[in-house]
Amino acid sequence: MVQLRSSNVLTGLLSLFVSFSAFAAPQPPPFIDSISWNTGKESPSLEALNGKSVVVVFFQDWCPICNKWSGQFFKQVEKAYGDDPRVTLVALKTDGGSLSDALGYLDRRTDTGRWIVGVDENASYYRQATGDDKLYYFMAVAPDGSVRKIDKAGMFYGKEANKEFILASDKLRKELVEGAKPLMTLDPPLDPVLQPAIQLAEQGLFLSALNSVSKQANASHLKEDVGRFRLRIAELLGSAIARYEKAIEDESNENRFLVYLSLRKIEEDFGRSAQGQAAGQLASKYSSSSWVRNEEAALKDYQSIMKRAARADDERSRERVAKALVKFAEKYPGTYYGRLATPTKK
Secondary structure, eight states, rough: OOOOOIIIHHHHHHTTTTTTTTOOOOSOOOTTTTTTEETTTTTOOTGGGTSEEEEEEEEEEEEEHHHHHHHHHHHHHHHHHTTOOOOOEEEEEEOOOOOOHHHHHHHHOOOOGGGEEEEEEGGGHHHHHHHOOOEEEEEETTSSSSSSEEEEEEOOSSGGGGOOGGGGGHHHHHHHHOOOSSSSSOOOOOOOOGHHHHHHHHOOOOHEEEEEEEEGOGGGGHHHHHHHHHHHHHHHHHHHHHHHHHHHHHTTTTTHHHHHHHHHHHHHHHTTTTHHHHHHHHHHHTTTTTHHHHHHHHHHHHHHHHHHHOOSHHHHHHHHHHHHHHHHHHTTTTSHHHTTSBBBBO
């Protein structure tokens, strides 16, 4: 797929009507398929991080001025949050390029092992989450899953030569981590040899964490801790399913379809477990319902339009895609993706 700079092609496309998906949501949109991650086969999920604070930095590498201060910025943010198990750091490159490009850029500025790193193709998620596509923003997600703050990442105290970035300040850090807790705090603590698996779990990558811990499962001195680790993952999945059950039963919940997809994902990843089966059974209660069928049709059409958008490299093509999005929104009113494609005034 052709990589397009968010600052030109898609911006031109989206400006053809008022403001496609221009909103700063009280609930952040879930991470979408436009993002390529450094997490292997398992993609991160904001829902899996429920109870923690999540700081998402949207960055670019094309701006020479930003590149001069971005090293200092990432180092300060890493120092402020990187060792805090209550916080998960996410860095999303939004101006095209590959995952290797994103990691290479960050490797010169921070310890990427402390971050979940991704490339947001055409700034699709960035625009959904913030309603815009500007240079260097951050989004902070609260432990209850709501958006706590969206603001410019480049704001700082002090003088130009000695910037103290606001995102890394003690005042804002205390605000952003309020009420947050680690996912894997157990008493007594788990054996340090399980730290790689613990780190994956703290990033909400539960399947990867279980695969990692299985390497130590046969060590006699670790069997008890491995069992406690697996039990904790099961508890986290069970809690998520309980939240989903309440959310999917609420007919007024605009994110109901996303809940359905999350249940299907748990079923896919953990199908043989009690939690995987429970998620599948709950999702099956709704799989034949008219609203799910309508949402699935909308998702299929939306993905098709987004593929066309990625190839729209001239004004005429962009106009056609813009018109297709308007018709799509009219065809699927009330669906999640229909609302996402509805022009809204800022």
